Amino acid sequence: MRTAVFALVALAVLGLLGLVHRWLWIRLVRDTTAPRGLPRRIGTASAIALPLLSVAALTAGRAGVPFPLQQAVSWPGFLWLAVLLYLTLTMLVAEPIRALLLRRLAHRSPSRVADEAPGDVRQDGAGTAATATAVAPPVVPVAPAEPAAPCAQELTRRRFVARTLGGAAAAVALGTVANGAYGTHGVLRGPGVRRVRVPLAKLPRAAHGFRIAVVSDVHLGPILGRAHTQRIVDTVNRTQPDLIAIVGDLVDGDVQDLGRAAEPLRRLTARHGTYFVTGNHEYFSGARQWVDHVRELGLNPLENARRALPYFDLAGVNDIAGESEGQGPDFGAALGDRDRTRAAVLLAHQPVVIHDAVRHGVDLQLSGHTHGGQLWPGNYLAELANPTVEGLERYGDTQLWVSRGAGAWGPPVRVGAPSDITVVELASHQA
Template sequence: MPLSPFSLLIALGAVLGHLYLFRRLVWNLTSRRGPRIVAALVLGFMTLVLIARRYLQRTLPEAPGDVVELVSYSWMGVALCLVLALAGVDLGRAVLALGRRLRPAPAAPAVDADRRRFLSQATAGGALALGGGLAGYGSWRAFTAPEVTEVVVRIPKLPRSLDGFSIVQLTDLHVGPFIQRRFMDELVRRANALKPDLVAITGDMVDGTVPRLGGFVAALGNLHARYGSFFVTGNHDYSSGAEDWVAHLGSLGIPSLRNRHVRIGDAGGTFDLVGVDDWHGGRRLGQKGYDLDLALAGRDPERAAVLLAHQPANFKVAAERGVDLQISGHTHGGQLFPMTALIGLSWEHSAGHYRHGDSHIYVSRGCGFWGPPMRLGSPPELVKLVLTS
């Protein structure tokens, strides 16, 4: 099966990262052949596991596949933190060396081999401590309660009777080997504490099948909202069996909006809640996916419209079609540095609140995580959107 550009990037990063770790933490610190061979074998094995992880997960039975995912993604996060720490130390040393060259000083006495080795070991030890600290903090931040972000969104077409209508967004949960029932129960408890009028589950709910994860996702059946909870698919839901998950959520009383809309409100006033399938999920698997035209078909353009779409794609088109607010996720806000600094290169609307004319989009950083069980520079969030006329 051909590798995607993202998978090729992961493979290249795995090779280069492990070579760098071997050079800095093994080759530079010991001249003994035995430790070098052992380290090369271990790092080489982990490189192959990272490159082949998706293939192994698809071909191995469920339990060994979960072990591969837990080990590979955990190591990926730790290795990334070690590379960042070592690179930071090396950059600092390079800056100091450049400063000495630009400002010549009297010649210093030569440093003997034992002292050089001690300095290398000291800097490597400091980098290891820093990398371990980053990994520990990132893991703690990923599994602790998400921050609550409350945003007021003005929608002039919203009926006055619905002024103050609240939508709590759950997105990018990624229920799987790492995120299970205990995490979900706590998330549901916190969502209910916000007393939402409606709950929007905007995709990437799972990484696995209904038989494997249905018991964990069943926690969503305990959500409480005046007008109910609604789901739209994400790309990971497609690869996990979207049809089965839609049926499972239906059994929990959570309808899915698959390129359609429903009216929300009462006799005093209503708005349209519109949902679309994932922007890329169907296309990649040869299935029907995102269809905004179908989702908007037959609605009254004079009525306010809120669009649930997993990816923050096509927002400007949706805005020009009369959508007042789009609620999305998918980006994780980058999740881990340095992706947190680079995510804006891939997405115009990467995380937070944006506007186009009178229309709004909110892109959540997500409640869970994908890949390494860590968050650095992009903490998880639970979003409460308050609509006002």
Template sequence: MIFNTLVVISIVVIHWYLWKRLVHNTTHPGLPRRIGTAIVIALGISMPMTLFGVRDGYFPWLYWPGYIWVAVMFYLLVTLTIVETPRWIRWAITRRSKTRTQEAPEKPDEERRLLLARGTAIFAGLTAASITGYGVKTAAGPPRINRFHMPMTKLPRRMDGIRLAVVSDIHIGPTTGAEHARRVTQVINSVNADIVCVVGDLVDGTVAQIGPFVAPLAGIQSRKGTYFVTGNHEYYTDYTEWIDEVAEFGMRPLRNERVELDGLDLAGVNDLDGEMYGDPADFALALGNRDMTRPVVLMAHQPVAAEEAAPYGVDLQVSGHTHGGQMVPFNLLVRLSQPVVSGFGNVDGVPVFVTNGAGSWGPPVRVGAPPQVTVIELRSA
């Protein structure tokens, strides 16, 4: 309740600021200002309907326009902040100087102020719309393949070059249709992986709602199996249904357990958020009492899980969850909660690779973080 209240207050403050900069400061009192005010109010009202209603299955018709506005609004704020920061600094310096000399501040020329405000509004609007359009095109395209070579001292020479296809955050939902799952399946199959690791946030909806949309994933091919661990979004519906469903599609759920694949151990833990739903991650169960001379790859949805995996001598953790930030510069905020946002990093001695994810959540927009299927080639070192 407190969180939702803070979100609503933030929406009001942001839209007041946008109204001030884009409507009030750019128009004279009259019909144009009233029209602009009505538009901003309507967009503001649509925000909680989108963020709360669409997520819970209400207002499905609002998904595209609502979330596109979320992205445009975000980039309007970013652009206005960048453009206006020098003006704020200049204003502060001028005000301080005038105060010291006790001179009255100069009254700005009204028409000049109006012209500058309109120029800023046009620039911010075009910039936000262009970035959002690019982001929509990127998010709607097929996942890109990125490759990474991981040396592993314990890996037997007979397994040198084994390939893991790592995919996360596919986010199949009521608005994606089955085509999204087909695109992801085609990209995974194109890399001829030995092992496919699906590291959570596969779906946004119940089996009854979107089961047919997920069905194309049954076509995923791999030499040594396809494995799945839960992400936080699986728990927003009936996660037990999805565990049974993905097994029907040929994926093996790793529920705080590990399997031996020739000279390699593959382990998986439930998502950290599963604890709130009575389905916690158990690192001791997945990683304890094993032969420490064998290398182990851990599938864990959130990169921060490496902090709990560190005592168990994990040779590589593969994760998702962050979407690579999804929309730059949002990646800077993601870094506050996750130690690695995208690509390779080290967390408490655990090598961690975080894939950007193959889908999107919230705005169907990706800027600076294209959708990915990651191919990790393990090399005997």
């Protein structure tokens, strides 16, 4: 059943992708170029190759394609998906402008067909007009004339409008994707640091100011590799945290391909250690191999487990994607028998489990998964599936912090949701 649903969704996505590219080809290639010219051929070839590269980028990993080939198709394929999003949005905005301009051009165009009078008109000798008296010839039925083709001047004007609007849309899309503050450059230069102070009623005075560095959604893979990991490690270590929490979606791929990219994690430094819980992408990649590997790197996996730290309990649950493998979250195992007079901090990849956290008396849940929407207006879609998309919110006696993530999935692009590493500073009411 699940396979059938996935197949239907995949077919719908492919169909939509084809329709969008067909429409963009009409507006950006056919309407802007002369038939049978080189620009038309290049534009048509691009309209075929770019969606194929995007499909290849989306499916290469799960299809078991060799990693170097995954890298080769991922850069152009995923970047085109980001450009496609903003190119489509901009062209949709331009569509009514195009219609208005073409309507005005049509009104200004001279009449191309002259009306003929029913009889001949001739000049008499004195220069006065007289209507011919000749008998009109028999009426022969004539098929309706086809509309006259636009004249060369009108075609030039139409093409000018198409090129102006298409060029403006392309400039907006490319500028958005390459933006230095966000965009591709913003992702590749590494995440910034956000700081948030979270008061916990049960936290003892001795733990006031305890700092937890929250890292989520790194997404090491064909695009983001070892250099990205090193930037994250350097940024985290500069904050001098007491504890580091990696809350899922660390990788997109196998240990064999990405083990070297994850190696810098070995140099993470915190007084109370580094802890890890799985995200949904770990289960796409093979969660068991990664749990074992991060343990070798010095991280402490929390698989539905709890650690009693000096000032509070730290618990972690598996991601809900593990349910299909019998490895889903088990809140009873992680929190069922604990002393509820102590504060509890829960690591859980997806914000949606907040209601289970509330039922088990958790004081603070640390999550990721949403990327803050990653690409505007994706935040509105993320709101449909998550109780909180980013930031701090309270649910009863439980607070939930959702990080926007330290990397990016798919296109290495962020718009309206810059990547981050969060330093959560716990505060005691007794301080």
